[in-house]
Amino acid sequence: MTHTRRFTKLNIPNVKYSVLILTGLFIFCSFLYLVLTPKVVRADELSDIEKKLSDLKHALSLSIAATTPLEKNLDKLKDNLESIRQKIGLIEKEVGKKEAQVKEGEELLILAEELLSQKVRQLYKNSSYMSNSAVYFFLTSDLPSAVRRFGYQKKVIQNDRDTIVKVVMYVKDLEEKKKALEGEKIRLAKIKKETDEQTAFLEKEIVGAKKYQVQISGEIAKLSARQQQILAEKLDSLHLPTSLGAGPLYCVDDRKLDPGFSPAFAFFTFGIPHRVGMNQYGAYGRAKNGQSYKDILNAYFNNISFEKKSNIKLKVQGHGEKNLEEYLLGIYEMPGDWPMEALKAQVVAARSYALAYTNNGANEICTTQSCQVYKPENKGGNWEKAVKETEGEVMVNSGQVITAWYASTAGGYTFSSGDVGWNQRSWTKRLRDTDGDVGFWSDLFSKAYDRDSPCFYAAQGYRNEYNKSAWLKSDEVADIVNVLLLAKRDSSVQQHLSQADKPNPDGVDTWDKEKVREELKNRGVTPYGRIDNISIDWDKGSGQTTSVNVSGDGGSNSFNGSEFKNFFNLRAPANIQIVGPLYNIEKK
Numbered sequence: 001m002t003h004t005r006r007f008t009k010l011n012i013p014n015v016k017y018s019v020l021i022l023t024g025l026f027i028f029c030s031f032l033y034l035v036l037t038p039k040v041v042r043a044d045e046l047s048d049i050e051k052k053l054s055d056l057k058h059a060l061s062l063s064i065a066a067t068t069p070l071e072k073n074l075d076k077l078k079d080n081l082e083s084i085r086q087k088i089g090l091i092e093k094e095v096g097k098k099e100a101q102v103k104e105g106e107e108l109l110i111l112a113e114e115l116l117s118q119k120v121r122q123l124y125k126n127s128s129y130m131s132n133s134a135v136y137f138f139l140t141s142d143l144p145s146a147v148r149r150f151g152y153q154k155k156v157i158q159n160d161r162d163t164i165v166k167v168v169m170y171v172k173d174l175e176e177k178k179k180a181l182e183g184e185k186i187r188l189a190k191i192k193k194e195t196d197e198q199t200a201f202l203e204k205e206i207v208g209a210k211k212y213q214v215q216i217s218g219e220i221a222k223l224s225a226r227q228q229q230i231l232a233e234k235l236d237s238l239h240l241p242t243s244l245g246a247g248p249l250y251c252v253d254d255r256k257l258d259p260g261f262s263p264a265f266a267f268f269t270f271g272i273p274h275r276v277g278m279n280q281y282g283a284y285g286r287a288k289n290g291q292s293y294k295d296i297l298n299a300y301f302n303n304i305s306f307e308k309k310s311n312i313k314l315k316v317q318g319h320g321e322k323n324l325e326e327y328l329l330g331i332y333e334m335p336g337d338w339p340m341e342a343l344k345a346q347v348v349a350a351r352s353y354a355l356a357y358t359n360n361g362a363n364e365i366c367t368t369q370s371c372q373v374y375k376p377e378n379k380g381g382n383w384e385k386a387v388k389e390t391e392g393e394v395m396v397n398s399g400q401v402i403t404a405w406y407a408s409t410a411g412g413y414t415f416s417s418g419d420v421g422w423n424q425r426s427w428t429k430r431l432r433d434t435d436g437d438v439g440f441w442s443d444l445f446s447k448a449y450d451r452d453s454p455c456f457y458a459a460q461g462y463r464n465e466y467n468k469s470a471w472l473k474s475d476e477v478a479d480i481v482n483v484l485l486l487a488k489r490d491s492s493v494q495q496h497l498s499q500a501d502k503p504n505p506d507g508v509d510t511w512d513k514e515k516v517r518e519e520l521k522n523r524g525v526t527p528y529g530r531i532d533n534i535s536i537d538w539d540k541g542s543g544q545t546t547s548v549n550v551s552g553d554g555g556s557n558s559f560n561g562s563e564f565k566n567f568f569n570l571r572a573p574a575n576i577q578i579v580g581p582l583y584n585i586e587k588k
Contacts, residue, residue, distance in 0.1 A: 091188055230498065230505050230570065237575045238460055240272045244280050244408045245333045245373025251455035252468075255586060259471035263587060265534060266459040266471045267568065270444070270543070270582040271411020274420055277301065278349050278406035280334060281456070282414075282433045283342040285449030289435060293344035293390070300414060301395060302429045304402065306348075308392040314354060315364040319376055324361075327354065328387045329378045333406075336383045343386035352394040352404040360401070397427040409455045411582055412438070412448035413543025419581075430542060438540045441584065459586070461576035470576045471588070474552075478528035479513040481550055484559060484567040486516055489523050501573045528554035534585045537561075544581040 241249065254266050278300040286296045298304065312324040334346040350372055358365050367374040378384060394401050403425065405417070414431040418424030432438060434447040450456055459470035472480075483497045495504070496511040504510040511519065517527040531552040538545045538561070545561035562581070569577040 231566065234569060234575060234577055235273070235579060238577070238579070240455075240460070240579065242274060242369050242407055243333055243373070244335065245369050249408060249453060249455045251453075251458035251460075252462075253454075253457075254459040254462075254469045254471060255588075257467045257469040257471070259466040259469050261466070261471075261473055263474050263532075264471040265474070265477050265531070266469070266586045267578050268457050268459045268584050268586055269411070269578050269580045270413070270457055270584075271409045271450070271453075271580050272407070272455045272458075272460075273579060274405070274407050275410040275413070275415050275580065276405045276407065276417050276420055276422070276428055277414070278345065278404065279410040279414055279433055279450050280342075280346070280406055280408045281450035281453035282410060282448075283345045284338055285435075285452065287339035287342035287345070289449070291341065293341045293348065296341065296345040297348060297395060299433075300406075300429070300431065301402065301404065301427045302397070304395040304397050304427060306393055307396050307401075309351075309355065309394050309401070310392045312355065312361050314358055314361050316374060317364050317366045319367070319374075324351065324354065325387060325391060327374065329380075329384055330374050330376055331383075332373045332375050332379060334383075336379060336381045340382055340386060343382055344390050346406070347383075347386045347390050348393050348395060349404040349406050351390075351392075352401050353406075355394060355401045356403040395427075402427045409450050409453040411456060411543070411580060412444045412450065413582060415543075415581075432541065432543060457584075459576075460579045461572070461574055463574045463576070472572070472576070474530045474532070475513070476573065477531040477534070477550075478552060478554070479516065480568050480571045481531065481552075481554075481557065481559075482513065482516045482520055482527045483571045484564065485525055485527070485557070486520050486523070487567060489520070489525055493519065497567075497571060499571050499573055526554045528552045534587070536584050538582060538584075545583050548585075 241247075249272075251272075254268075278297065282300070283296050286299065287293075291299075294306065309324070313321050314324055314327050316322050316327060328347060328351055331347075331350045333350060334343060336343070353372060354365055355361070357363070357371060365371050365374075395404055396402065405428070410433055412433055414429065414433055416424060416428040416430055418428075419430065433449050434444065435449060436443070436447050438444050438447060445451060445457070448456065461470050462468045463470075487494050487497060493511075495506045495508050497516070498504050498506075498510050500510050500512050517529075520527040528550075529552070531550055533551050535549045536545055537547040537549070545565070547558050547561055548564040549558045550556065561583075565578045565581075565583065
């Protein structure tokens with residue numbers, strides 16, 4: 001009887017398939033490890049938050065101990081707390097993501113553990129098979145096939161072992177990340193609780209500070225009616241033209257003048273009064289930029305429409321009765337060689353102003369800048385053409401012809417009538433008169449439509465002895481700052497604080513700079529002997545200087561922009577003054 005040895009034939013394709021499955025499982029687990037591994041919040045982020053909280057506590061303790069808490073400092077603290085709260089919000093979102101990842105990872109771990117159990121069983125089987133294969137290796141007559149089978153089985157076993165190691169490492173790492181996450185959540189909850197407590201306390205402090213500010217605001221130096229009159233008289237002494245009717249503007253750029261001393265400070269104003277209605281140099285810039293006269297007028301006046309008026313006569317002071325269109329031929333308020341659309345805008349504004357001022361011809365109109373500059377001679381040229389091409393056209397608001405004010409140079413910003421102390425009129429408006437946004441002084445110089453005006457940026461007033469310039473010495477600026485400090489501390493002494501180079505308008509003695517310094521010391525305030533640096537903060541939207549920041553041998557102080565301007569104008573020598581709400585400082 002012949003015995004035939006039977007060998008169990010390995011299914012090679014199944015072995016290859018098993019290898020592919022194991023390889024795929026390894027890649028899958030590696031993917032889970034990379035994708036689902038929680039991203040731990042960096043310790044330095046949390047430490048940074050804790051450090052900020054510590055700094056805020058210290059700053060708050062200083063604020064509480066201060067005798068005059070400043071709202072500005074409290075606002076800064078509040079901003080810092082808000083920054084912390086925002087960072088905590090981001091961390092909370094990250095924690096939420098990690099919790100979701102951990103939950104998803106735990107679900108996948110169940111599958112991974114099941115796969116791991118299968119692999120352990122498979123490893124046991126494969127190991128047993130390899131033991132049998134060693135016997136077959138010596139007994140088989142097909143040695144090459146046996147060698148291949150042995151190699152495949154060895155590779156399968158190695159892959160099983162690698163997979164088990166990777167899964168175990170992933171499980172261990174995920175557990176560690178989960179533990180770290182719980183620690184972060186506890187730490188975060190503590191920081192958030194402390195932040196909320198600090199925020200609540202800070203908000204209470206801010207409310208108290210604001211009440212305090214309201215309380216002392218009544219004690220802050222205010223200008224008396226007499227001082228307002230003094231300022232108006234000083235402004236009149238400059239003889240600044242309201243419009244272009246007086247002829248070319250003659251503002252001098254003091255930056256080109258050497259006063260003969262250093263350091264020197266000068267305060268430069270953007271534009272000249274009154275800045276309400278149409279900006280004449282702005283109309284010039286807009287016309288050059290391609291705007292029509294109606295575009296220009298709509299830019300400067302609110303809610304207007306255009307109507308035609310005819311057969312109206314005006315009573316012109318010193319010249320009898322004139323037909324409205326004939327009167328306009330003699331208006332000398334804009335150079336005749338300016339762009340046609342600017343001339344048309346000026347004609348319509350002048351026609352509207354004349355009708356509103358005279359109540360449609362019932363009253364008389366003067367011939368100076370107090371009304372409109374009129375001459376009996378026909379101006380001719382393009383001006384006459386502009387009058388004829390806009391014949392009878394006026395601007396109307398709510399059925400009434402508007403008083404269409406205009407001025408030569410607004411300095412990049414126009415204002416409503418109420419802003420300059422007149423009765424508020426609905427057709428006047430605040431306007432940033434620029435071609436594009438403004439973020440820096442350089443933007444204003446390059447984008448303002450009236451930047452070509454010689455009075456766009458100028459220091460007003462001068463002294464003969466310093467090259468006819470408005471430059472001030474460091475100790476002169478220090479004296480102005482001291483006057484403001486003294487007026488804020490004791491408003492009863494304001495009559496003594498007028499400019500020292502002219503007779504006191506109230507008939508009392510004017511305190512010189514040494515007396516002002518002495519009075520400050522008597523009230524516990526450190527006076528300045530010199531000013532080293534001055535900086536300006538300004539509102540880019542409304543075009544107003546908001547604060548003046550000074551530093552020198554008396555420390556650092558910040559003043560409201562309008563308040564500083566008023567006391568500067570009261571104390572500055574000669575006729576040197578700031579003539580508008582937007583001004584800057586130059587130093588040389």
